[in-house]
Amino acid sequence: MTSEPTADRAESDTVATASGSPGRWDAIKDRWRAFREGIAARPILNAGYRVAVGVIGGLVLIVGIVTIPYPGPGWALVFAGFGILATEFMWAHHTLTWVRGKYRIVMDWYTSRGWVIKTLGAVATFALVVVTLWLLGTYSMVGGWIGVDWPWLRSPLMS
Numbered sequence: 001m002t003s004e005p006t007a008d009r010a011e012s013d014t015v016a017t018a019s020g021s022p023g024r025w026d027a028i029k030d031r032w033r034a035f036r037e038g039i040a041a042r043p044i045l046n047a048g049y050r051v052a053v054g055v056i057g058g059l060v061l062i063v064g065i066v067t068i069p070y071p072g073p074g075w076a077l078v079f080a081g082f083g084i085l086a087t088e089f090m091w092a093h094h095t096l097t098w099v100r101g102k103y104r105i106v107m108d109w110y111t112s113r114g115w116v117i118k119t120l121g122a123v124a125t126f127a128l129v130v131v132t133l134w135l136l137g138t139y140s141m142v143g144g145w146i147g148v149d150w151p152w153l154r155s156p157l158m159s
Helices: 024-040 043-067 074-086 090-111 115-135 138-146
Strands: none
Touching: 024 043, 043 074, 074 090, 090 115, 115 138
């Protein structure tokens, strides 16, 4: 593989330095392509690599889905998980594009609404967090730490 920029690359990928040579990002991408082609040339290694990418991407995606309603990087982890999977699986690339588009539509709609809808969204998110923590047994666990054993703190799933 040559390190010369190809005609099908996006203009942002062919950033040149002052001397006119390919930029650092091009060199990194070229090295990555060469590395990936070396793995792809070995069927067993390629299968193992794809399984590893699938497992890692799947775990990141699952953690992201679980953490969506909580403060923190829930949606970022969902997109990161799909991004990892999209490096090897075309279905994940299509799904990532679709999810990103739907996310933008929903967020545009939500941010264009008044304070009533935004307040309802915040209350619904808060209720989802409270119920999830209760179902996971968090309240009974913390209650046990401080010596409180009220029956309503116990999760119906953790009995």
